[in-house]
Amino acid sequence: MNYMSEAGSFHDFDNTKNQDAVMCKKNRNYCVMVLADGVSACSKSGRGASIACDAVAEYLLRNSERFFEMQQHETSEHLISHILTKLKDEAAKNGFALEEYSSTVACILYNRNTGKMLYFSLGDSMIMATKADGCSVVAMPGDSRNGCCVTTTNNASLMAKVGVVDTEQINSVMICSDGAWHLMYNRNRMYQSVKQVLIEQDYAKLKEVLKNQERFDDCSFISVDLKKLQRRSIS
Numbered sequence: 001m002n003y004m005s006e007a008g009s010f011h012d013f014d015n016t017k018n019q020d021a022v023m024c025k026k027n028r029n030y031c032v033m034v035l036a037d038g039v040s041a042c043s044k045s046g047r048g049a050s051i052a053c054d055a056v057a058e059y060l061l062r063n064s065e066r067f068f069e070m071q072q073h074e075t076s077e078h079l080i081s082h083i084l085t086k087l088k089d090e091a092a093k094n095g096f097a098l099e100e101y102s103s104t105v106a107c108i109l110y111n112r113n114t115g116k117m118l119y120f121s122l123g124d125s126m127i128m129a130t131k132a133d134g135c136s137v138v139a140m141p142g143d144s145r146n147g148c149c150v151t152t153t154n155n156a157s158l159m160a161k162v163g164v165v166d167t168e169q170i171n172s173v174m175i176c177s178d179g180a181w182h183l184m185y186n187r188n189r190m191y192q193s194v195k196q197v198l199i200e201q202d203y204a205k206l207k208e209v210l211k212n213q214e215r216f217d218d219c220s221f222i223s224v225d226l227k228k229l230q231r232r233s234i235s
Helices: 045-062 072-094 192-199 203-211 226-234
Strands: 004-005 020-026 030-038 104-109 117-124 126-131 135-138 159-168 173-175 217-224
Touching: 004 020, 004 203, 020 045, 020 217, 020 226, 030 045, 030 135, 030 173, 030 217, 045 072, 045 104, 072 117, 072 159, 104 126, 104 173, 117 126, 126 192, 135 159, 173 226, 192 203, 203 217, 217 226
Parallel strands: none
Antiparallel strands: 004 217, 020 030, 030 104, 104 117, 117 159, 126 135, 126 173, 173 217
16 A cells, blocks of 8 residues: 655645545455545544544445445445544534535445455545556546535535446556646646556655645545455465
8 A cells, every 4th residue: 555645835824734634444355445635624624534534444344245235326325424424423522513524535445355346436536547558547536616525515425426346457546636636637638657657556756746746735645556455365
């Protein structure tokens, strides 16, 4: 697993910290990877992002087999409901409005035995896969022209992207916050230099590329090598 999470220059103006959170948890048969991007305008979004990561990782690992049997809308409803339960508890305990804990959230659940991968994405993060000959997008960022859908948005479960894919041809999977993937693309085309770095899984180089650019927004990614996970599970 590789990750990076760096605060953007936006926080120089409001004296706040990085509002993103990343997490990876695994057991003998499954691996969960989560990234949540806190809404900068919300006072407790960093805490909300952390809670969302914890909630998703714990819930997916505890119910991993069930999630591969669910319909897409059921997956979305279960995950959003579980996140909201945790956020509401936190908001009530500390006397803040629920909306102050808003974040996006994206995750994958990987079955180390079958090679099947469940993905879920709410908001403007991106889930990407790398193969021997290139990169592909597993889940595109949501349309945020009229506002980004987040964990506290009404009917958020209807707007999430959910699916299951076979990873036989996939080497690694990466989740990027919008602050990260924006630096990897020129409009709708990935920079060739970034694509090569991803194919080679040279994450030290990727971190260098991202850190050397002007970052207004928080910049985070988390990646996992599926082939290594699969070998360790089989052995």
